Amino acid sequence: MKKAQIVTDKYFKIASTDPRLFGSFIEHLGRAVYEGIYQPGQLTADGDGFRDDVLGLVREMNVPLVRYPGGNFVSGYNWEDGVGPKELRPARLELAWGVTEDNSFGLNEFVQWCTKAASEPMMAINLGTRGAAEAKDIVEYCNHAGGTQLSDLRRSHGFAEPHNIKLWCLGNEMDGRWQIGHKTASEYARVACESAKLMKWVDPSIELVACGSSSRGMPTFGEWEATVLDECYNDVDYISLHTYYGNHSGNTREFLANSLEFDDYIKSVISVCDYIKGKKHAKKRINLSFDEWNVWYHSHGAPFEKWSKHPHQLEDVYNFEDALLVGSMLIALLNNADRVKIACLAQLVNVIAPIMTSDTGAWRQTIFYPLMHASNLGRGIVLKNIIIDSPKYDAGKYTDVPVLDCAVIWNDEKESVTIFAVNKDLEEDLEVDCDLRQFDGFTIKSHIVLENDDLKAVNTETAANVIPHNGGVSSLDSGILTAKLNRHSWNVIKLTK
Numbered sequence: 001m002k003k004a005q006i007v008t009d010k011y012f013k014i015a016s017t018d019p020r021l022f023g024s025f026i027e028h029l030g031r032a033v034y035e036g037i038y039q040p041g042q043l044t045a046d047g048d049g050f051r052d053d054v055l056g057l058v059r060e061m062n063v064p065l066v067r068y069p070g071g072n073f074v075s076g077y078n079w080e081d082g083v084g085p086k087e088l089r090p091a092r093l094e095l096a097w098g099v100t101e102d103n104s105f106g107l108n109e110f111v112q113w114c115t116k117a118a119s120e121p122m123m124a125i126n127l128g129t130r131g132a133a134e135a136k137d138i139v140e141y142c143n144h145a146g147g148t149q150l151s152d153l154r155r156s157h158g159f160a161e162p163h164n165i166k167l168w169c170l171g172n173e174m175d176g177r178w179q180i181g182h183k184t185a186s187e188y189a190r191v192a193c194e195s196a197k198l199m200k201w202v203d204p205s206i207e208l209v210a211c212g213s214s215s216r217g218m219p220t221f222g223e224w225e226a227t228v229l230d231e232c233y234n235d236v237d238y239i240s241l242h243t244y245y246g247n248h249s250g251n252t253r254e255f256l257a258n259s260l261e262f263d264d265y266i267k268s269v270i271s272v273c274d275y276i277k278g279k280k281h282a283k284k285r286i287n288l289s290f291d292e293w294n295v296w297y298h299s300h301g302a303p304f305e306k307w308s309k310h311p312h313q314l315e316d317v318y319n320f321e322d323a324l325l326v327g328s329m330l331i332a333l334l335n336n337a338d339r340v341k342i343a344c345l346a347q348l349v350n351v352i353a354p355i356m357t358s359d360t361g362a363w364r365q366t367i368f369y370p371l372m373h374a375s376n377l378g379r380g381i382v383l384k385n386i387i388i389d390s391p392k393y394d395a396g397k398y399t400d401v402p403v404l405d406c407a408v409i410w411n412d413e414k415e416s417v418t419i420f421a422v423n424k425d426l427e428e429d430l431e432v433d434c435d436l437r438q439f440d441g442f443t444i445k446s447h448i449v450l451e452n453d454d455l456k457a458v459n460t461e462t463a464a465n466v467i468p469h470n471g472g473v474s475s476l477d478s479g480i481l482t483a484k485l486n487r488h489s490w491n492v493i494k495l496t497k
């Protein structure tokens with residue numbers, strides 16, 4: 001069996017994981033909201049119309065943060081359309097996705113849903129067709145206690161207490177020509193800066209995410225981040241990153257290697273943030289919000305009826321290899337926890353999502369499991385790890401790809417160490433050693449494995465073909481962990497005292 005070694009040290013700390021690293025995203029798109037989280041009359045729907053089967057799965061994944069309401073949708077959205085009596089809410093042409101939006105679900109329903117899901121809302125504002133005035137208004141409506149027209153409007157809608165939404169996105173993917181109200185970097189930087197100023201004047205406790213590039217492949221990547229941060233450095237707290245991968249050429253080895261590019265993308269954005277920090281002699285550091293990341297390609301080009309209401313859109317059915325890449329991307333997020341504070345798997349339900357629904361049930365897609373494991377077991381201090389002697393491969397545009405990806409999390413309070421590891425080798429198992437003698441008295445609690453002989457295996461409403469088991473083979477001998485990582489597998493090894 002091939003071998004590799006992980007070297008780690010409890011004094012070499014990267015950072016504590018920010019719980020918001022395990023966030024997700026709900027957009028008014030396809031069946032994410034309607035028939036996803038909200039479906040009055042559905043078998044499991046509660047009095048508010050929220051599907052309890054979906055809420056149960058969201059809680060199982062332990063999603064601490066959900067971004068809303070878009071995505072591309074937000075750049076043409078009037079938040080006022082979605083508040084107040086439902087019978088008065090207007091139906092609108094929704095230009096981003098070519099559908100009709102009836103606004104029967106809006107901001108207040110989302111905040112209520114978040115409470116039930118044990119999640120915090122991350123609210124995006126429209127900087128496509130709107131600007132600073134409306135940005136100020138929505139913060140006042142949500143977060144001001146009362147005594148002004150907008151805060152009293154919220155109260156009249158049945159919400160006496162302010163929502164106190166802490167995290168806000170200043171628009172979405174404003175560098176993309178597909179975006180309603182697309183802007184150049186300087187156009188965006190000005191409106192983002194003025195909006196940020198007014199929003200923080202209304203509520204100084206909020207945190208703001210400026211739009212970075214909509215992917216690393218954009219022609220303006222780098223320059224966009226630099227221009228935006230040069231203008232907004234003092235007014236914002238985070239810059240966003242978005243990326244989606246697909247196995248377009250049917251080359252799984254190349255597909256799985258995308259986690260290297262993902263890691264490199266993070267490091268490039270950190271460089272730009274720190275370039276502006278240096279240029280400005282700033283003490284403040286801008287951190288990263290990877291607020292859209294996932295695999296997305298299975299559903300591309302799927303037809304739908306134009307101007308219909310919540311048609312099936314972007315309903316990727318994820319296979320086992322997708323879960324492996326999602327696992328490797330989570331490992332990269334964890335290993336960059338000193339700078340990536342927020343991340344949202346895009347999206348949460350039905351639309352490129354870990355959870356799918358029909359009228360009769362809800363089920364876990366393959367990619368559900370890595371996020372569930374990371375969110376439940378990945379909280380703590382991420383320790384630096386160096387992988388020694390991992391076998392490597394070349395595939396497509398990548399060379400020297402280590403087959404082993406790994407993150408090590410130490411939770412001092414819970415007295416646990418968790419190792420997340422992916423073996424990308426499609427043919428061979430890998431034996432991994434790790435010296436854990438610093439964790440005196442710890443023993444192996446579990447070794448969870450997600451594996452499948454068929455890389456293309458999927459889960460459906462009636463067949464859960466890809467599910468984790470707790471039968472991984474590892475041993476601890478005088479503090480030295482030896483773990484067998486089966487070929488193409490996601491592994492979660494937990495040790496406790």
Ligand code: AHR
Binds near residue numbers: 072073173214
């Ligand atoms: O998540 C789907 C879409 O991908 C979002 O609306 C947009 O922001 C991105 O391009």
